[in-house]
Amino acid sequence: MHPNLRPGERFPDIELPDHAGNPRRLSELVGSDPTFINFFRGFWCPKEQAFFRVLTAFQAEVEVAYARIVSVSVDAPDVNAAFRAGLGARWTFLSDPERRYLDELGLRETTDTLNHPYWPASFTLYPDLTIRSVFTGYWFWGRPTMEELRQDFRAITREIRADWEVSAT
Amino acid sequence: MNWMWFAVVQDGAARDAYAAAPAWCLDGRRAGVLAVWPAEHRPKVPAVKVDARIVDRDGDRAELSLVLAPPRVRLLFDDTAVQQARRDVLAGRPPRALSTLLRGDSIFAGAVTVDPAGDDPFARIFPARRLTIGPGLFGRVPAHPGPDIERHGSGAPWPFPTFDAPVTDQAALR
Numbered sequence: 001m002h003p004n005l006r007p008g009e010r011f012p013d014i015e016l017p018d019h020a021g022n023p024r025r026l027s028e029l030v031g032s033d034p035t036f037i038n039f040f041r042g043f044w045c046p047k048e049q050a051f052f053r054v055l056t057a058f059q060a061e062v063e064v065a066y067a068r069i070v071s072v073s074v075d076a077p078d079v080n081a082a083f084r085a086g087l088g089a090r091w092t093f094l095s096d097p098e099r100r101y102l103d104e105l106g107l108r109e110t111t112d113t114l115n116h117p118y119w120p121a122s123f124t125l126y127p128d129l130t131i132r133s134v135f136t137g138y139w140f141w142g143r144p145t146m147e148e149l150r151q152d153f154r155a156i157t158r159e160i161r162a163d164w165e166v167s168a169t
Numbered sequence: 170m171n172w173m174w175f176a177v178v179q180d181g182a183a184r185d186a187y188a189a190a191p192a193w194c195l196d197g198r199r200a201g202v203l204a205v206w207p208a209e210h211r212p213k214v215p216a217v218k219v220d221a222r223i224v225d226r227d228g229d230r231a232e233l234s235l236v237l238a239p240p241r242v243r244l245l246f247d248d249t250a251v252q253q254a255r256r257d258v259l260a261g262r263p264p265r266a267l268s269t270l271l272r273g274d275s276i277f278a279g280a281v282t283v284d285p286a287g288d289d290p291f292a293r294i295f296p297a298r299r300l301t302i303g304p305g306l307f308g309r310v311p312a313h314p315g316p317d318i319e320r321h322g323s324g325a326p327w328p329f330p331t332f333d334a335p336v337t338d339q340a341a342l343r
Contacts, residue, residue, distance in 0.1 A: 018312065020262055020263050022263075022311065022312065024311065024314075028314075029314040030314075031314070032321075033317070059316040062316050062317065063256070063315075063316040063317050063318045063319070064317070064319050065317075066317060066319065066321070067317070068314055068315075068316075069315075069316060070314070081262070085260070089260075089316075090259035090260050090315045090316040091314065091316045092312070092315060
């Protein structure tokens with residue numbers, strides 16, 4: 001992983017096609033909300049399937065909490081669209097079939113030297129793309145639990161929303 | 170301002186509109202004129218709020234799914250039926266542009282979907298009309314990132330994206 005991908009550093013504002021094939025920039029997807037971005041090997045990986053099932057259940061909270069999720073793989077947009085539909089996911093999937101950011105981010109999977117998917121890393125981001133937390137998911141237990149994501153979303157939201165506390169009157 | 174007034178009117182009633190386009194049913198019958206006005210210029214005809222980002226005076230002709238609440242029916246925007254329709258929009262393939270329609274700040278008045286990519290989830294709530302409209306009214310808006318289905322600020326038609334985002338320059342979207 002690139003040494004700059006650590007808490008406090010700014011995540012690169014990557015631009016890739018979404019699951020419908022339209023070019024999207026990360027900063028546009030993040031908007032003004034805390035965001036979880038995960039890089040995943042592909043729909044075929046049982047570990048990714050297990051993680052995404054949990055993440056898809058978690059979206060029932062995220063959808064009302066002014067936060068975002070973005071997922072990135074080397075699969076083509078129509079492949080990601082099918083995976084997304086099968087999961088019932090309602091967030092944006094980005095596709096990098098040309099492996100445009102694989103080496104720039106230092107996220108080239110080391111054990112699959114044939115297909116060169118993304119190494120499963122994930123990040124929580126502030127709206128300005130500053131990294132709050134890094135999760136290394138090569139081993140499944142390195143991935144964030146939904147409780148860890150709740151804690152990060154809480155911490156970021158507390159920092160960026162001026163009305164987090166009830167003001168004294 | 171993140172929203173504009175929207176109404177379906179008869180020929181002649183849209184003379185003072187910011188943008189307007191004639192509409193036809195799929196069988197070729199005229200279906201009036203679809204028109205929008207700036208938020209600060211409320212038209213004399215009954216009108217509802219629409220997300221200003223979808224309005225584009227340089228927009229191409231389009232097919233629409235237009236869902237309008239029947240007269241005197243008042244369904245809360247936060248009703249579970251409307252919530253589920255918003256989820257289904259995000260789960261499906263994105264249309265060219267989409268906006269819910271609001272009466273006041275809290276009443277769901279319908280939805281307009283520009284060049285729908287499949288079924289219109291809002292058509293399960295109220296009757297939908299499939300229309301063709303001329304150019305000069307609706308543009309292209311990037312799909313909502315999801316998964317949020319809440320409005321960013323009451324009074325803003327979903328899916329207006331952020332609490333403080335300015336109205337996007339439509340020319341920059343093309």
